[in-house]
Amino acid sequence: MSQPDAAGAGAPVDEVDVADEVAGYKPPKEKTLEQILQADEDDAALKRYKATLLGAASEGAAVVLVEPDNPSNVIVKKLFLVVEGRPDTFTIKEGIQFRIRIEFIVQREIVTGLKYVQKTSRMGVTVDKMSHMVGSYGPKTELQSYTTPVEDAPTGMTGRGTYHVHSLFSDDDKKEYLKWDWSIDIKKDW
Numbered sequence: 001m002s003q004p005d006a007a008g009a010g011a012p013v014d015e016v017d018v019a020d021e022v023a024g025y026k027p028p029k030e031k032t033l034e035q036i037l038q039a040d041e042d043d044a045a046l047k048r049y050k051a052t053l054l055g056a057a058s059e060g061a062a063v064v065l066v067e068p069d070n071p072s073n074v075i076v077k078k079l080f081l082v083v084e085g086r087p088d089t090f091t092i093k094e095g096i097q098f099r100i101r102i103e104f105i106v107q108r109e110i111v112t113g114l115k116y117v118q119k120t121s122r123m124g125v126t127v128d129k130m131s132h133m134v135g136s137y138g139p140k141t142e143l144q145s146y147t148t149p150v151e152d153a154p155t156g157m158t159g160r161g162t163y164h165v166h167s168l169f170s171d172d173d174k175k176e177y178l179k180w181d182w183s184i185d186i187k188k189d190w
Contacts, residue, residue, distance in 0.1 A: 030173055032109060064139035066105045073111050074177040076169055077143060078103040081184070091185040095155040100148045102134075102169065104177075105141075112136040113172030116146065120165050120184075127163070134169075153186055160186050 031039075040046045067075055080088040082099040092098055102116060114134035120127055134146045153159070163186065168179045 030112075036110060064107050064141060066107045066141055070107075072177055073106060073108045073139075073175075074114065074137075074169065074171070075105045075107065076102060076178045077105060079167070079182070082147060086190075090183070091187055092153050093190050094153055094159055094186050094188060096153050097150045098153060099150055101145060102147075103143050103145045104169070105143060106137045106139050108139055110136065110138050111171050114146075115168075115170055115172075116148070117168045117170070118165055120163050122161060122163050160188060162186075 037050065079100065079102050081090060081092060082101050083089065083092055083096060086092075100116075100118075113136060116132045116134055117130070119129045130148075132146070132148055137144055163184050165182050165184060166179075167182065169177045171177070
């Protein structure tokens, strides 16, 4: 059982299919924060929307830098399983419902189309694969988060054991912010 390594260590996640494209979806062209702020300056509603999305950055404030030495626009700080009534854990009881929560920081520029992709295997066999569109986020000094929809843990004797998970956090421009391996243990009881 291991927690994700925020440094991105672990086996490559090449097997995770990042080509899960939504039919007809075309990612927007990459633009700087300055270009976005200057576009449509005469539209009051759009200005309010940008202010909501970007916070202080929309008022021409200095570039948001939380970790100046880190060149990444997205910094994943923590990934954990959310199980109602239980503390953070990577061991869960069979048959329970859980969610995955990712906490991250966005700095420097707006990030469009953040995506969380996960491939789960047991004894070398892929048993689950999922891709979640996380959304677009503006730079903020505060921690931002995404929680996946509810999932059900496997049940029964054959469902118990250690599952290896390959995860990837990327965006529309195919920039990989973090990819890592971790594991989850499914037990009969807590």
